Amino acid sequence: MAQDEGLDVGAEDGKKGGKKKLIIILVVALLVLGGGGAAAFFLLMGGDDTEAAAQEETASAEMVQTDGPAIYLEIDQPFVVDFMISGKQRYLQLNMTLKSRDQAQIDAVKIHMPLIRNSLVLLFSSQSFDELQTVAGKQALKTASIAAINQILTQETGVGGIEDVLFTNFVMQ
Template sequence: MAAEDGLDVGAEEGGKKGGKKKLIIIILAALLVLGGGGAAAYFFLFSGDDSEEVAEGEAAPEEMVQTSGPAIYLEFDQPFVVDFMVSGRQRYLQLNMTLKSRDQAQIDAVKIHMPLIRNSLVLLFSSQSFDELQSIDGKMALKAASVETINNILVQETGLGGIEDVLFTNFVMQ
């Protein structure tokens, strides 16, 4: 009987060890599942907010444009010449422009898309009223419209704006 008791004790100890191992494995598996679920929830909840902000506000691309640092200027090589018909007389506008930005990448993008930008600006300038352009308010409105036109093209082509100002370095009306 002692032999039987010894076998029974050994079997019980082996059974308990096997039970403890199974319990540890089950606990570890449960922790892994919970940890994986928590990581997945974190990923979906917090990465989803960024894409929603871009879709709703569309301000995230603008944040990627450099807005600090020294100003960088790009002078248009050729002047813009536009003709107007005013009271049966031929009138002309000639202006030279320089762009101001703080982002070299956007200045490079302007150089790449220069034909499209020049075309849009010529259309903008020729759609203006000659009489309105003689006032300071008309010139300031033309500057603002020029900045908007250029930034719209840059957003369309590169996804970012980045032109701060347009400087008229020569403005002749005759």
């Protein structure tokens, strides 16, 4: 009988141990599922941050006014650049006016004018004198000038805003 009782006690311990194992497995499963759910939540929240950043970028791009009357800013001092062509010194004198529809960006151009002038002088002096004599060369210079100005404005203010560059005087000698 003692042996029979011993077997019964072992059987009861085995049943209790089985219940403990089942509880441990359930707890571990819940932790894994909970961890997976938390990870998914944080990853989805990270996606919202990306969407929020994209929305902020879109909002800042929308901050530049694209409709309304045109505002012009004449750059007072002409740009003068010299070229050395076949041993002869050649000059380019260029006056320009900027066009925008956003007064805030016109004000930003005024504030950052030294940086903009520097960038434009470097751009103009890097051009080919012969190419600037053609209409296509002048159009390419105009496009490059708009890009250079908007790049500086984007670096300094977060948005561009210059629509066009108008060459009001273009003398090559």
